[in-house]
Amino acid sequence: MKIKEIRAAQIALTPPQKTTPRPSQHPNHSLHRPLDRYDRFRTDRTGTPPWHRIACVVTAEDGTWGLGLTVHSPPVLPIINDHFASLLVGENCMATEKLWDVMVRSTAPFGGQGLASYAISAVDTALWDLKGKLLQKPVYELLGGPQKDKIFCYASGFEQEWYMELGFKATKLFTPWGAADGLDGLKKIEELVATTRQLIGDDIELCLDCWLSQDVEHLVRLAEMLRPYRLKWIEDYLPADDWLGYAQVRQRLPWQTLASGEHWYLPRSFAQALDGRFVDILQPDVLWVGGITAGVKICHLAEAAGVSVIAHAGMNYPYGQHLSFAMPAIVWGERSESVSPPGVPLHEMVLLPGTPAIQDGYLVPSDAPGFGIEVDLPWLEGVAI
Structure with a gap:
């Protein structure tokens, strides 16, 4: 079965x-971004570009189509519509390994990582959805079948009282302060963590996300201050390409479980991290890293190295759900993007119809063909902008 058309559009x-x-x-807590070291951007939040999500539809010659997603619409859309479409239309839509390799190699001259990786993710996830539909199998069956009965999930954000009410047994805080805030920021983070630990008790796992906003010295001091609060892990603490910094942190904090990877792209970055034993948990985002095909490769690398994987935001959409269900290396699932406001049931926060919602801290993916997404083309046209 050949590919007839590839088309992507920005959606809301x-x-x-x-x-x-x-x-x-x-209400006053928010994730600290690298740009927030400058007061202007911390107060008006204009440093975040107003870019939208992307929906990518890959259609086979019999009219069957698959849906993929990614983000950063303005710079990513031309890579899909002007470049990948011309390369892949007419190819065998079942040949996901070959098609992924073509996309990776074709973007290598202008940077396969970063924005090109987002474009690869959109097309690859659409191809896997299409393959599942054509074979009338859920994607996790195509990846080897379910490896677990259900996925243990944790909630990320600042509304820990609500997360516990929803039944989560693990949660993650974001740091509202970074290295530029110095000792005062360290003290505030410690106060936040201490208050949260007291609130949730000792039987709930607690993690901390620093979102690229620390440096080596600040992170080491922070980890030492937070040691009494028994963090499950600290993640995403340095700029993504600071490999020397990752090595230094690992050497200076041998006792601390470390995690990273949401801003690493394509499997080679993860192979480099594994080679240096920089982190204990890899966190690829299936909609950013290069899709399901890249996710499988990363999981196999991690399993061979004895390192765990927890897909970044993997429970937000069915793509990460299916990968997590099938891969032995993936031990937990993350629900992020504000999870849900206090008092709002999780099923009311599902952005893509057909995506199962977490119940009592666990999730089982849809067993419908493909990713089980319950939308039609008119629905996609209605959310296009």
Whole structure:
């Protein structure tokens, strides 16, 4: 079966929320970004580009189509529509390994990582959805079948009271302060972590996301200060390409479980991290890293090295759900993007119809063909912008 058409467009997804949320317990907390070292960007948040999600539809010659997603619409769309489409139309739509390799090699001259990796992710996830539909199998069956009965999930954000009410047994905080905030920032982070640990008790796992905003010295001091609070891990603490910094942190914090990977792209970056034993947990995002094909390769690398994988935001969409269900290396699943406002059920925050919602801290993916996404082409046209 050959590919007839590849087309991508920017979309706006909104959840079908009906319940009025309760007031937030932490309205003034937000994730600290690298750009927030400058007061102007910390207050007006203009450093975040107003780019939208991308929906990519790959259509086979019999009319069957698959849907993939990614983000960063303005710079990524031309890579898909002007470049990948011309390369892949007419190829065998079942040949996901070959098609992925063609996309990777064709973008190598202008940077296969970063924005090109997002474009690869959109096309690759659409191809896997299409393959599942053509074979009438859920994608996790095509990846080897379910490896676990259900996926243990954790919630990321600042509304820990609500997450516990929803049944989560693990949660992750974001740091609202970075290295530029110095000792005062360290003290504030410690206070936040201490308060959260007291709130959730000792039987809930607690993690910390620093989102590229620390440096080596600041991170080491922070980890030492937070040692009494028994963090499950600290993640994403340095700029993604600071390999020397990762090596230094690993050497200076041999006792601390470290995680990273959401801003690493394509499997080679993860192979480099594994070679240096920089982290204990890899965190690829299937919609950024190069799709399902890249995710499988990363999981196999990790399993061979004895390192765990937890897909970044993997429970937000069915793509990460299916990968997590099938791969032995993936031990947990993350629900992020604000999870849900206090008082709003998780099923009302599903952005893509057909995506199963977490129940009591666990999730089982859809067993419908492909990724089980329940949308049609008119629906996609309705959310296009």
